[in-house]
Amino acid sequence: MTHANFNCLRCGACCRGPGDVILRDGEAEAIADLLGLTPHDFTARYTRLLADRRGLSLTERADGACIFLETGNACLIQNVKPRQCRGFPNEWRSERLTAACAALRDVIM
Numbered sequence: 001m002t003h004a005n006f007n008c009l010r011c012g013a014c015c016r017g018p019g020d021v022i023l024r025d026g027e028a029e030a031i032a033d034l035l036g037l038t039p040h041d042f043t044a045r046y047t048r049l050l051a052d053r054r055g056l057s058l059t060e061r062a063d064g065a066c067i068f069l070e071t072g073n074a075c076l077i078q079n080v081k082p083r084q085c086r087g088f089p090n091e092w093r094s095e096r097l098t099a100a101c102a103a104l105r106d107v108i109m
């Protein structure tokens with residue numbers, strides 16, 4: 001599944017639209033630390049329960065984009081962003097995101 005020739009265009013398409021950005025062990029603490037928040041405050045302000053109530057997702061802006069997507073498609077938490085974000089598209093991908101990602105379309109077509 002790994003594409004050595006994949007070159008991210010930094011379009012931010014994978015950070016927009018519906019879906020969960022799941023936090024794994026230690027990730028909430030790392031992001032809280034970067035933001036200068038306690039883990040409790042970070043969790044209260046920037047996360048929501050998953051539908052199955054078994055974990056946390058980052059929240060979204062009103063337009064559906066990730067709460068940490070900034071102007072210019074930069075990620076506010078780039079250095080500590082969740083593994084889910086770092087893993088796309090080589091560790092995982094969905095049909096919707098594959099269709100949304102122009103760089104990925106270039107290497108698989």
Ligand code: SF4
Nearest residue numbers: 015066068069075085
């Ligand atoms: S945390 Fe950063 S990389 Fe992950 S979805 Fe949000 S803006 Fe995108």
